[in-house]
Amino acid sequence: MPVTDIITDAENLTMTVIADLAAPVDRVWNAYTDPEQLNRFWGPPGWPATFTKWDATVGGTAHYTMHGPRGEKASGRWEFLRIDAPHSFEVLDAFADEDGTPDENLPSMRMVFTFEATADGTRMVNTSHFSSAEALEQVVQMGAVEGTRLAMSQLDAVLQDLRDYAQGKGTQVELLDDTHVRITRLVEGSRELVWRAFNEEELVRKWMLGPDGWEMTECVIGLEPGASFRNSWAPVGDTEGEPFGFEGEVLLFDPPRRAVSTERMQGQSIETLNDLNLYEEDGATLVTVLIEYPDKETRDMILATGMAEGMEASYARLEREVLAG
Template identity: 45%
Template sequence: MTIRSLDTDPTALTLTIVADFPVPVHRLWDAYVDPRQLEAFWGPPTWPATFTRHGFRPGGRSEYLMTGPDGEQTFGYWQFNSVDPPHGFEVLDGFAHADGTANDQLPTVRTVYAFEESTLGSLVTATSHFSSAQEMEQLMAMQMVEGLREALGQLDGVVTDESTYSASHIAQLQYLTDTVIRISRVIRAPIDKVWAAHHTPELVRQWMLGPDGWVMTTCDVAQQVGESYRYEWETVEGTDRFGFTGELLAFEAPYHFITTERLLGVEGASTTNEVNLAEVSQGTLVTTVIEYPTTELRDVVIDTGMVSGMEDSYSRLESNIVAF
């Protein structure tokens, strides 16, 4: 990585940094789209970042925390104003409280990212726009420039290490907090087909089966916010029937949906499942963030083999999606 320029303009209230990377534009773009890769460079080395939400789409929102060497935490968010794959995006970058709400006592910056081909491979230009000279001075005093330098330096290591995400096509589990996990999987297919496979009953029945030997007996898909869904499965022998139900809380085709989820026949609090679909160079990245009411329930569910079952389903989806 080579930083071509780093300019502050107190009159225009901007900070602009331009850097070259020896990789194609799509490789840089993927690093910002994929929260696993974004976490590897966004926080300073001693304050690594965790993105508990990453809505990389127009109008979407990302929320993250950074954890210091002594366990202290700070919180931030991105509110996406625009997204133009793979050429650029614009966000409002602000500080947040622990619950993800904006901390209006600290400055918010509008940052525009632009990606283009260069003689070395690709070029990223990040231009931060400040609301006032006072806020610009405040953020400079908080070592904003040093933070950007460190982030770009770590980004270089992410995009040039081909082995780091070579297994990105296998469902990957990550623990984000004591009660929140993320499962990520790249599906080698266009986003519209992956979205349809999640929301068309006759397609859902073909792939959302977990390990071999199961059939889906009930597939009532919620299509509008406020509607309930119900999924049930049993073995091919007709035994061990189980299922889930819940409510559709958010729905934005073809990028985003949120549901609650509760095991049929079991009383108690439900989980909240947020699914984001994003276009990456090798297909569609599907990230599912699940929030459990307790750490104990989280562990019980994971110990059932949930992630391997999801991988079996995703593998089946990827194998058959051409026919969908």
């Protein structure tokens, strides 16, 4: 993760985020001042931001909304106070409604971003100034420190060319905290086709099989919020193992970018929340699955089953037998 430190200072009424980034100042500046790039890391995993207005001039405003996995929304508004490209900019950041009207019941803060060249890239410092100790404490209690750390964990993927970042690395598993795991895999193919491969039965049956020696015996796909899905597998021939399957409900369906669903093994009550996101760059698509487990013990138990290895076998088959054709 690029975050070096997050410091809250009740005496000076500030929260300071320090990040050391392996990219030149101009590249980091572009990431922070291009709304399409900000969309990829401003919200924490599971709460991606969408900037709906962008006027990066002194006195101009930017509006954004973060979308939670269960349909929750949280919006904010920036008013640009000072811009010194590519070294720094300053905004007044406020909680707001989706139209950008500030919420007077929640604290606002003055945020100063600075970008300084280092021997290895860029040091980004974001200092938020609060009007009172109570305002600072309220924002901290709302999860600002951990949310910022998790949001910044997405920045490396933004600063690098997508293929440089992920090509050839296979299925990557990151433990974000005790209950959240992020799984990423770059596949060669457009986002539209990858989305179809996840949501059309004929295509799903070609690749979502895990290790060799298994067949998909049931494939019921949910294509709208509230719909149910059900997938089952069984060993073929001399392959060892018992038939199993998963089922759940769709919570969010946003083609061709994002789908969120609950998931539990058939016959079991333990449930996870699976948040699928697709991002395309230059004909390649980064598949990101954020999984929320009920507790650390469940997380470790499921990861120990070889889940990641089975996913890698499936993704390799997706490229070979679906996307290549």
